[in-house]
Amino acid sequence: xxxxxxxxxxxxxxxxxxxxxxxxxxxxxxxxxxxxxxxxxxxxxxxxxxxxxxxxxxxxxxxxxxxxxxxxxxxxxxxxxxxxxxxxxxxxxxxxxxxxxxxxxxxxxxxxxxxxxxxxxxxxxxxxxxxxxxxxxxxxxxxxxxxxxxxxxxxxxxxxxxxxxxxxxxxxxxxxxxxxxxxxxxxxxxxxxxxxxxxxxxxxxxxxxxxxxxxxxxxxxxxxxxxxxxxxxxxxxxxxxxxxxxxxxxxxxxxxxxxxxxxxxxxxxxxxxxxxxxxxxxxxxxxxxxxxxxxxxxxxxxxxxxxxxxxxxxxxxxxxxxxxxxxxxxxxxxxxxxxxxxxxxxxxxxxxxxxxxxxxxxxxxxxxxxxxxxxxxxx
Numbered sequence: 012x013x014x015x016x017x018x019x020x021x022x023x024x025x026x027x028x029x030x031x032x033x034x035x036x037x038x039x040x041x042x043x044x045x046x047x048x049x050x051x052x053x054x055x056x057x058x059x060x061x062x063x064x065x066x067x068x069x070x071x072x073x074x075x076x077x078x079x080x081x082x083x084x085x086x087x088x089x090x091x092x093x094x095x096x097x098x099x100x101x102x103x104x105x106x107x108x109x110x111x112x113x114x115x116x117x118x119x120x121x122x123x124x125x126x127x128x129x130x131x132x133x134x135x136x137x138x139x140x141x142x143x144x145x146x147x148x149x150x151x152x153x154x155x156x157x158x159x160x161x162x163x164x165x166x167x168x169x170x171x172x173x174x175x176x177x178x179x180x181x182x183x184x185x186x187x188x189x190x191x192x193x194x195x196x197x198x199x200x201x202x203x204x205x206x207x208x209x210x211x212x213x214x215x216x217x218x219x220x221x222x223x224x225x226x227x228x229x230x231x232x233x234x235x236x237x238x239x240x241x242x243x244x245x246x247x248x249x250x251x252x253x254x255x256x257x258x259x260x261x262x263x264x265x266x267x268x269x270x271x272x273x274x275x276x277x278x279x280x281x282x283x284x285x286x287x288x289x290x291x292x293x294x295x296x297x298x299x300x301x302x303x304x305x306x307x308x309x310x311x312x313x314x315x316x317x318x319x320x321x322x323x324x325x326x327x328x329x330x331x332x333x334x335x336x337x338x339x340x341x342x343x344x345x346x347x348x349x350x351x352x353x354x355x356x357x358x359x360x361x362x363x364x365x366x367x368x369x370x371x372x373x374x375x376x377x378x379x380x381x382x383x384x385x386x387x388x389x390x
Contacts, residue, residue: 041071043259045064046064046304050269053314062309073185073189081172085167086165087247088245088247091219109216110209111213117134119202120171123201131228133230137205142167145166146380152376163210166206206247224243225239251308254267257274287382288344289349318345325339334384
């Protein structure tokens with residue numbers, strides 16, 4: 012098994028213990044490789060660390076304790092058509108809350124799955140769900156004098172992912188069996204559709220034109236009602252997932268926690284979320300197929316992050332909204348939690364993963380964004 016490391020540094024003793032707790036259920040021949048990328052994030056003690064990839068043989072048994080709580084999460088980048096200005100998107104908090112609720116009365120779950128097809132059997136409504144890294148917002152990208160606006164949503168179907176984990180406890184599957192399992196495929200499909208429906212709902216609420224399509228997998232609640240719509244993203248990126256890979260010439264399966272699978276494929280752009288204040292870093296990977304199996308999708312959080320002074324909190328809270336009452340109490344607002352994706356060490360590690368420094372970075376800067384609120388719970 013490959014040596015575990017985090018960028019150029021070895022993991023700390025505490026981080027090694029955290030990894031050991033994850034792999035304790037697997038014999039040595041059931042894990043081909045574990046890699047902690049430079050974005051490795053051990054700040055959430057109740058979940059699999061972010062920035063960690065585990066590669067298993069196809070015949071390895073699936074242990075749910077080694078799967079992220081939100082096993083399937085996507086980022087959708089949807090262009091807003093036409094020319095616009097920041098002011099058009101601001102001051103519309105009520106519309107955004109209604110379009111992108113943290114929790115819906117009919118959440119996307121495995122219970123929505125049809126019995127005889129891989130499609131929906133019941134109606135569900137899009138939501139952010141239980142995911143601390145979920146968000147929905149308007150972002151802008153400036154190149155010279157030109158500014159483009161995008162709706163960007165990062166979400167999955169957390170309830171479906173947790174239900175899948177519960178069902179896997181009873182199924183005793185190998186990873187090869189998991190890849191063809193009906194619940195696995197539906198949870199993955201549902202997660203991407205939920206993300207794209209949120210993007211469409213936000214655009215409609217803000218009355219902004221985007222490309223969209225009918226969600227053909229959906230179920231209509233009434234005979235004469237139309238099917239829901241979903242956005243057509245310019246880019247869709249897996250943030251966390253379980254996917255087949257080729258490792259040393261052999262078929263295998265990898266669990267990606269806040270990492271995007273690459274596996275030798277061309278990846279023109281890589282989007283890395285670094286919090287609701289900094290937004291989304293954009294790495295131009297043109298001309299490179301990447302190295303290894305993955306690229307970071309999240310910059311990672313800082314252990315023992317420094318608290319911010321009140322004036323800095325006020326600045327960071329501007330145009331960031333939550334379901335609860337006070338954004339100034341949000342943990343990502345009161346502390347400098349996220350690593351900087353333009354720090355020298357970060358850039359050096361991205362070069363090692365195939366990024367060419369001569370390619371310019373035009374980040375997606377938040378205009379208005381709604382983020383998950385850990386103080387709000389499902390009723």
